Amino acid sequence: MDAIIKVLQSAAAKQDNNRRPTQEEAEAAVRTLLLWAGDNPDREGLLDTPQRVANTYKELFSGYAQDPADVLGRTFEEVAGYEDMILIQDIPFFSHCEHHMVPIIGKAHVAYLPDGEKVVGLSKIARVVDMFAHRLQTQESMTAQIANAIQESLRPRGVAVMIEAEHMCMAMRGIRKAGSTTTTTTFTGSFKTEINEQVRFMTLVRGR
Ligand SMILES: Nc1nc2c(ncn2[C@@H]2O[C@H](COP(=O)(O)OP(=O)(O)OP(=O)(O)O)[C@@H](O)[C@H]2O)c(=O)[nH]1
């Protein structure tokens, strides 16, 4: 009996540790960081900073509360039988690296080959990029997540995603190599199996 109670207590404690903190707790954490950095959180300029930072984080990490299937669910069919590549280039984004929580600044290029029956509003592709950018990320995960979300929702013949980004954790700190960019790609469907489709995508993106 004692053993069971211990297991239940430890499970409850674990659940409590993962409980989403309140706004007040988040603000208190920012105050702790300000003190830890060596500043005085009670001076005039910093009085509202914990609240501002918590609100900023709420906005920067709003992607956790969003589902790509909702955005991609609304499609339309009246496109005169169009079934060739649809490419949206240079979608700018700001994300944050999951290791250091500093910005990743970049551009996404997203293409898909529609199934011949439906397409999605162009802005929805940019919304999907934004949704995943508004979470803690690695560039590799973000690239794959965008491609997989579009593939699963639209079931197109293929999806191609390329991301080019600069990581502030490599620019502002650590190795301090400002200006270096990282390129990642994910291909699904025909983009994965047919090299010609991949080349066409790369030529359009690189040839601009
Ligand atoms: N693959 C990948 N690595 C990333 C990304 N963002 C940051 N990193 C890397 O994650 C690694 C974390 O390495 P650690 O050694 O655990 O942390 P660190 O001591 O802060 O590393 P340095 O940045 O080298 O100072 C670093 O090499 C970062 O450059 C990303 O999107 N993808």
Ligand SMILES: [Zn+2]
């Ligand atoms: Zn980082």
